[in-house]
Amino acid sequence: MTDTVKDAAPEQIEFRAEIRQLLDIIIHSLYSNRDIFLRELISNASDALNRLKFEMLTNRNVVDPDAELGIWLEVDETANMLTIRDTGIGMTHDEIVQSLGTIAHSGAKEFLKAMEEAGKKGQGVTADVIGQFGVGFYAVFMAADEVTVTSRSYKPEAEAVVWSSTGQGTYTVGPADKSERGTTIEIKLNDTSTEFAKNYKVRQIIKTHSDFVDFPIYLKEEKISSGEDDQPPEKTFEWNQINEQTAIWRQAMRDVDEEKYQSFYRQLTMDFGEPLLRIHTSADVPVQFYALLFVPSKKDYRLFGAKEDYGLKLYTRKVLIQENFKELLPQYLRFVEGVVDAEDIPLNVSREMVQKSPVIEKIKKVLVRRVAGQLEEMAGDRPDDYRTFWREFGSFIKEGLATDPDSKSKFTELLRFQSSQSKDASDLISLKQYADRMKSSQSEIYYIIGDDFKTVARSPHLEYFKKHDIEVLYLTDPLDSFMLIGLTEYNGKPLKNVDDSNLDLPEEAEAKTEAKAEETLSSDEFETLVSRFKEVLGDRVEDVRESKLLTNSPVRLVNPPDAMNANMHRVQRLLGKEYQVPKKILEINRGNVMVQNISARLTANAGDPLINPLIEQLFENELVTEGIHPNPADMIPRIQELMLAAAQMGAAPVKAEPAAAEASVVDPPAEPSEVEAEPNAESKTEE
Numbered sequence: 022m023t024d025t026v027k028d029a030a031p032e033q034i035e036f037r038a039e040i041r042q043l044l045d046i047i048i049h050s051l052y053s054n055r056d057i058f059l060r061e062l063i064s065n066a067s068d069a070l071n072r073l074k075f076e077m078l079t080n081r082n083v084v085d086p087d088a089e090l091g092i093w094l095e096v097d098e099t100a101n102m103l104t105i106r107d108t109g110i111g112m113t114h115d116e117i118v119q120s121l122g123t124i125a126h127s128g129a130k131e132f133l134k135a136m137e138e139a140g141k142k143g144q145g146v147t148a149d150v151i152g153q154f155g156v157g158f159y160a161v162f163m164a165a166d167e168v169t170v171t172s173r174s175y176k177p178e179a180e181a182v183v184w185s186s187t188g189q190g191t192y193t194v195g196p197a198d199k200s201e202r203g204t205t206i207e208i209k210l211n212d213t214s215t216e217f218a219k220n221y222k223v224r225q226i227i228k229t230h231s232d233f234v235d236f237p238i239y240l241k242e243e244k245i246s247s248g249e250d251d252q253p254p255e256k257t258f259e260w261n262q263i264n265e266q267t268a269i270w271r272q273a274m275r276d277v278d279e280e281k282y283q284s285f286y287r288q289l290t291m292d293f294g295e296p297l298l299r300i301h302t303s304a305d306v307p308v309q310f311y312a313l314l315f316v317p318s319k320k321d322y323r324l325f326g327a328k329e330d331y332g333l334k335l336y337t338r339k340v341l342i343q344e345n346f347k348e349l350l351p352q353y354l355r356f357v358e359g360v361v362d363a364e365d366i367p368l369n370v371s372r373e374m375v376q377k378s379p380v381i382e383k384i385k386k387v388l389v390r391r392v393a394g395q396l397e398e399m400a401g402d403r404p405d406d407y408r409t410f411w412r413e414f415g416s417f418i419k420e421g422l423a424t425d426p427d428s429k430s431k432f433t434e435l436l437r438f439q440s441s442q443s444k445d446a447s448d449l450i451s452l453k454q455y456a457d458r459m460k461s462s463q464s465e466i467y468y469i470i471g472d473d474f475k476t477v478a479r480s481p482h483l484e485y486f487k488k489h490d491i492e493v494l495y496l497t498d499p500l501d502s503f504m505l506i507g508l509t510e511y512n513g514k515p516l517k518n519v520d521d522s523n524l525d526l527p528e529e530a531e532a533k534t535e536a537k538a539e540e541t542l543s544s545d546e547f548e549t550l551v552s553r554f555k556e557v558l559g560d561r562v563e564d565v566r567e568s569k570l571l572t573n574s575p576v577r578l579v580n581p582p583d584a585m586n587a588n589m590h591r592v593q594r595l596l597g598k599e600y601q602v603p604k605k606i607l608e609i610n611r612g613n614v615m616v617q618n619i620s621a622r623l624t625a626n627a628g629d630p631l632i633n634p635l636i637e638q639l640f641e642n643e644l645v646t647e648g649i650h651p652n653p654a655d656m657i658p659r660i661q662e663l664m665l666a667a668a669q670m671g672a673a674p675v676k677a678e679p680a681a682a683e684a685s686v687v688d689p690p691a692e693p694s695e696v697e698a699e700p701n702a703e704s705k706t707e708e
Contacts, residue, residue: 031195061157069109
């Protein structure tokens with residue numbers, strides 16, 4: 022189709038008051054991305070098509086009533102031209118002067134009013150009008166030296182009109198030869214915008230911003246057919262539809278099959294695996310929006326892009342406004358992918374940015390609630406999938422509990438932990454499961470902090486709890502310490518660290534432990550030993566005292582009252598922050614064989630060279646167990662010294678019970694002079 026201007030001379034008109042300055046702002050300052058001009062022109066064309074559809078509901082007396090409703094684009098690299106044509110409602114002479122000669126005038130407002138009136142009359146019509154401010158058209162001058170708009174109104178009696186401007190303060194308008202309904206925009210691109218005269222660039226912009234416009238968008242592309250009989254290939258052209266057109270997030274779930282969901286997910290994320298969770302939802306109140314969200318099956322599913330490239334795609338009326346929009350979900354849910362399409366999100370004039378508004382917060386609250394609810398359903402109905410989710414994304418949920426007080430009510434039930442009753446590291450329980458298994462006399466939920474499942478399982482802090490069959494949660498993730506900032510109780514039951522020096526445990530059990538200890542080591546001997554521990558460890562410990570809870574291990578470290586959370590020290594070390602080993606209370610098990618042997622050495626010879634290294638080693642063993650030793654390799658020379666001493670001694674130590682021997686690192690024997698040596702088997706034979 023070729024549109025030619027009639028012979029009648031066009032009239033030249035100046036833009037209305039102060040339009041030149043405003044136009045300069047629009048061209049040079051309003052838009053940050055030049056690609057947006059094509060999005061705006063396609064949005065205007067879509068609005069024109071929607072307005073025609075509405076008109077034809079009650080009026081068939083229009084020009085070209087059977088013409089296809091669509092948008093056509095064509096480039097000419099040689100002439101550096103871009104042309105966009107639609108078969109929409111078109112414009113008369115007065116309408117083109119009013120719409121294109123007055124910046125910020127848009128027919129969208131009047132159209133929406135007409136639709137509202139139709140709705141009141143029960144006609145039940147709907148249409149997506151994209152344009153809002155009437156300034157989008159002028160973005161074209163970011164890329165154009167000159168723009169020519171030729172339009173024919175749907176009204177049979179109206180004549181075609183042509184509008185032309187270089188964006189320098191004036192425009193011309195006059196009659197035109199155009200028999201088909203609709204509008205054609207011819208753009209003479211400037212020297213810095215030649216890329217927009219290339220098909221690949223036009224296709225890219227449309228796929229990014231306008232892929233889901235209601236009407237088909239066609240691009241004229243070269244088609245090369247193979248020649249016959251050694252003739253050169255014939256170059257022809259064809260119109261190819263390049264937009265997806267169907268926004269599946271606006272469809273009812275029953276109308277979208279699994280294949281379409283999977284195809285959309287791959288297109289959205291470039292992840293060729295299957296998502297763990299799909300959330301297809303919409304809402305009318307408190308604000309109207311549509312959303313299609315996905316939870317990937319792996320945390321590192323992204324093949325390309327930086328980690329900060331997260332956030333949902335924000336559409337308004339099926340036109341992309343912003344990628345990686347981070348305000349619709351809290352940061353701790355940044356693993357969620359998807360789109361949100363809202364009807365009435367407040368945008369800035371360029372429609373590139375979303376203005377701060379309660380509308381965004383309302384959508385955010387709804388989405389967070391839907392995500393939490395769907396994850397909880399997964400945990401109950403598909404436990405294997407939820408285990409995968411927790412392995413990949415559990416740390417994000419913990420981050421939420423640490424940073425967002427509102428997340429506690431929604432995500433606490435999603436937490437999973439290893440425990441002292443777990444068969445292995447993959448055997449996880451919820452807080453509800455823990456609470457259901459609590460003893461009737463138990464009023465607190467107990468946890469222990471450590472580096473990994475196996476290390477924590479050997480902790481001396483667990484001895485009392487294992488003996489009395491009290492379950493303890495294992496917190497082995499560095500994020501657990503941050504999580505505990507926001508999670509201090511569950512269903513009215515406080516969470517308590519088993520290394521807390523002020524645990525409220527049954528006194529009867531403590532009394533039995535104390536009675537047993539009194540039988541194995543006298544008070545004087547124990548006091549002498551405690552004094553030596555304090556002398557050797559100095560200000561590295563807050564205090565040294567008897568343990569009321571240990572049954573097998575020689576010592577343990579506990580937090581003083583009101584001390585910093587133990588795991589915060591571990592986190593500082595893991596993050597490479599300036600770190601000092603925290604001062605803790607060292608508790609001694611006076612019934613342990615290792616402790617008895619050290620006491621015996623101290624009684625026999627206070628200057629025994631092995632006493633101090635043994636005390637040091639016991640202390641640092643516990644630093645390693647707690648995960649707060651600054652450099653465990655520093656222990657190697659001392660360990661070798663103790664091994665050498667053990668290898669050189671010929672006398673047997675006090676025989677340790679199996680449990681005690683397992684808990685001890687080294688139980689060095691007494692000197693031969695202190696314990697009478699038993700003859701070996703060879704000596705007995707000679708006698």
